[in-house]
Amino acid sequence: MPQSRNGFIQRLARLSLCAGVAMVPMAVQAAEDDPWESINRPIFRFNDLVDTYTLKPIAQGYQFIAPQFVEDGVHNFFNNIGDVGNLANNVLQAKPHAAGVDTARLIVNTTFGLLGFVDVGTRMGLQRSDEDFGQTLGYWGVGSGPYVVLPLFGPSTVRDTFAKYPDSYTTPWRYVDHVPTRNSALGVNLIDTRASLLSAERLVTGDKYTFIRNAYLQNREFKVKDGQVEDDF
Template sequence: MSCLAKVCFITSAALMSFVAQAADEDPWEGANRVIYRFNDTLDTYALKPLAQGYQFITPQFLEDGIHNFFRNVGDVGNLANDVLQGKAHAAGVDTARLLLNTTLGVVGFFDVGTRMGLQRNDEDFGLTLGHWGVPTGPYVMLPFLGPSTVRDGIAKYPDTYASPYRYVNDIPVRNSAFALDIVDTRASLLSSEKLITGDKYTFIRNAYLQSREFKVKNGKVQDDF
């Protein structure tokens, strides 16, 4: 077999393996694409324009402060999942971040913890389940919520217990804070859209699955090639 033939054979084998893996990870691709188109349409005509308007009228220091505030709120969930995963060091870091940012950082408006070298962990109950060996299950595109898996989708409900919205009784305040959180999150992703290439659905799916695997394995992911 010539060198060129060997290269073609290896390339074809790798491509077939990739296609088979994608089919295993996303067996409901047809339905997922329908939901993705719904989400993308909603984002294009509603959420993205809101995020762009928010970013345009909000001074940078205020936008940063609001973003820091919601990240500080999210550190409660990070800490809870650090404990559930038995990560003592990470739990200590997130505890220190919460205390510093909530007090010296004026309820999280300033990220004092990061400035002091305490890097934020990013944990949720889906990652906790993955840490203890629960498989991801098939890829799922959730209406409104976006990319997920069966494991991560189920884990979203327990995550709500670490969210403050569950404990806010004033409905207008709760809804306003929740809406601002969503718009702030979408605004923070505007610059990332430039990285998307090729089929947008496939790009988002692969990026999500790879990111989750990376986090579950704490960055210790082997390259298949």
């Protein structure tokens, strides 16, 4: 009996050692990607608190009240505006085919799609891009830099943070002088974006901060490399 117990303890010790060794690369990678975690976590908690008591309830109420066709129309409208940024960044990334698709989408959705409320382009086989200046910088070899959590804006990197300013030039809000109109449009866009993320919350497991950080970084790498990423394993 003692020998059996000793054997079990030895096997358990070996398994624990193997698990610890396997976790070392993950811990090292996390330290490299997120050296400012001690600052990021409090900001994340603040953002999560604001979201829990303001944005999320408003988004849930919006989904409860608005008919599905209204939600789809509003979402399509803001996507159509976003295609301007997609076009600009595809041009900057020297992707003529993608830029041509963006141009065609803007034309058909703005005209036949009633200012974008109906996504005619997708029905015609013109698939939407998802580009921004952060991806453009990454495309030309600019590193992402450390992971950062921005107050109210959420997950980002140093590269993506600086890229937000050039991206603002491709949005119409920058050129709207009427403050109530501009703020109302920004508010509706924010609510639409938050509502579109409600269903994704069911995917969050374990430590929420770590899950969102890893998901964000992996998603950004996937987008910058246009899906040509190597499996870590």
